[in-house]
Amino acid sequence: MISGRYQSWSLQRGPRLLCFAAMMGLFGVCGPSSAEPADSTKILVKDFMFSPTPLTIKAGSTVTWTNMDDEPHTAVSDTGLFKSGGMDTNDSFSFKFDKPGTYHYTCTIHPRMTGTVIVQ
Amino acid sequence: MSDESLLSRRKALKCMAFGGAGTLFALSGGVLAPLDLAMAADTKSAAKLGKPLFVQISDTHIGFNKDANPDVNATLTQTIDIVNGMVEQPALIIHTGDITHLSKPAEFDLAQQLFSRLRTTEMHTVPGEHDTTDATVTEYFNRFGKASDNKGYYSFDHAGVHFIALINVLQFKPGGLGTLGADQLAWVAADLKGQSSSTPIVVFAHMPLWTIYEPWGWGTGDADQLMSQLRRFGSVTVLNGHIHQIVQKVEGNMTFHTARATSYPQPAAGVGSGPGPLKVPSDQLASMLGITSVSVVKHPRSIALTDTALA
Numbered sequence: 266m267i268s269g270r271y272q273s274w275s276l277q278r279g280p281r282l283l284c285f286a287a288m289m290g291l292f293g294v295c296g297p298s299s300a301e302p303a304d305s306t307k308i309l310v311k312d313f314m315f316s317p318t319p320l321t322i323k324a325g326s327t328v329t330w331t332n333m334d335d336e337p338h339t340a341v342s343d344t345g346l347f348k349s350g351g352m353d354t355n356d357s358f359s360f361k362f363d364k365p366g367t368y369h370y371t372c373t374i375h376p377r378m379t380g381t382v383i384v385q
Numbered sequence: 386m387s388d389e390s391l392l393s394r395r396k397a398l399k400c401m402a403f404g405g406a407g408t409l410f411a412l413s414g415g416v417l418a419p420l421d422l423a424m425a426a427d428t429k430s431a432a433k434l435g436k437p438l439f440v441q442i443s444d445t446h447i448g449f450n451k452d453a454n455p456d457v458n459a460t461l462t463q464t465i466d467i468v469n470g471m472v473e474q475p476a477l478i479i480h481t482g483d484i485t486h487l488s489k490p491a492e493f494d495l496a497q498q499l500f501s502r503l504r505t506t507e508m509h510t511v512p513g514e515h516d517t518t519d520a521t522v523t524e525y526f527n528r529f530g531k532a533s534d535n536k537g538y539y540s541f542d543h544a545g546v547h548f549i550a551l552i553n554v555l556q557f558k559p560g561g562l563g564t565l566g567a568d569q570l571a572w573v574a575a576d577l578k579g580q581s582s583s584t585p586i587v588v589f590a591h592m593p594l595w596t597i598y599e600p601w602g603w604g605t606g607d608a609d610q611l612m613s614q615l616r617r618f619g620s621v622t623v624l625n626g627h628i629h630q631i632v633q634k635v636e637g638n639m640t641f642h643t644a645r646a647t648s649y650p651q652p653a654a655g656v657g658s659g660p661g662p663l664k665v666p667s668d669q670l671a672s673m674l675g676i677t678s679v680s681v682v683k684h685p686r687s688i689a690l691t692d693t694a695l696a
Contacts, residue, residue, distance in 0.1 A: 313659030335451045336661035337487055339518055351487040351518035374514045377602050
């Protein structure tokens with residue numbers, strides 16, 4: 266029963282259940298943005314650099330890139346896992362990392378700009 | 386002049402950077418001679434340069450609205466007025482990329498609407514990296530992909546000149562320069578096979594096809610493989626945009642030239658944190674924006690490049 270599932274979610278909130286909830290398609294209802302602010306991690310794109318890099322996070326965390334430059338930037342995974350599109354000044358892009366691993370990404374507009382997210 | 390003597394021209398490498406407004410260049414015998422703009426303004430001297438074959442417009446960045454130029458639509462309109470006001474209309478226009486700032490459909494639509502005011506209707510384009518940031522990389526190709534069958538590279542002939550349009554903004558290697566790629570290089574080899582060495586060649590792409598400043602990605606990693614194919618030709622002109630300022634180099638029979646933007650200037654190589662928009666006093670902006678006009682001079686055969694600033 267749906268309502269019962271919600272109840273157990275609110276009582277036993279945790280990374281494993283969060284991951285399970287995402288797999289069950291419930292991410293939009295109980296995503297980390299409202300429930301777990303600690304799981305929201307920010308990367309600033311400023312002065313043609315990503316910082317911090319490398320960034321280490323827990324599996325299931327959402328990373329948000331925000332462009333502070335007057336010049337647009339992108340954050341594009343080297344494996345094609347994620348692609349931000351052009352971020353203008355103050356634009357943001359978020360991606361949720363479900364699986365542990367090391368993820369390299371590049372600004373395709375300025376390919377010297379590279380960064381790494383380590384998911385534990 | 387025979388192909389042999391064209392090839393035997395001195396291979397001296399001359400590397401020059403010009404930042405001034407309204408400089409005119411005539412290429413003769415493989416050596417670049419800067420001429421005075423007053424000469425170009427004088428109809429008699431200008432007539433000797435011949436009818437402009439084409440005009441290069443670059444880096445229009447429609448959608449940009451920051452301090453460095455809050456109105457890129459106005460400066461593009463001003464650019465179009467200059468082209469439309471030329472005594473002899475160029476046969477064609479080439480746009481060396483970054484048509485838009487963020488690859489948005491509305492930006493492409495507005496750019497096309499502005500371009501439609503050009504009296505010269507034939508326009509050939511290549512994309513810049515700002516034109517290909519949409520997730521599916523389709524906005525540019527939906528509008529301009531027909532010429533290349535959506536590959537991004539193609540060639541055509543006009544007035545005895547062979548034009549080659551190349552794309553070097555799609556296959557970035559992390560930390561590296563732009564890339565042409567093996568497929569495109571093989572296509573160029575096949576395309577050039579039937580061309581006589583005496584045919585003037587014009588190559589254009591968005592990012593510079595020689596390394597101007599590697600830390601900012603101002604170059605193309607595998608451009609050497611392109612140059613080795615072009616070396617047998619008596620007259621090769623390589624045109625790019627991307628860096629929003631004029632940098633020119635002559636190497637043997639090849640002239641390399643980057644055009645000003647119509648949108649905003651960028652800093653000289655290595656000045657500041659990166660190649661972003663450069664804010665200059667508003668009364669100086671127009672002098673740092675402009676176009677390049679290219680003519681073929683028949684006797685002696687050469688190619689002349691003229692840079693015109695908006696002010």
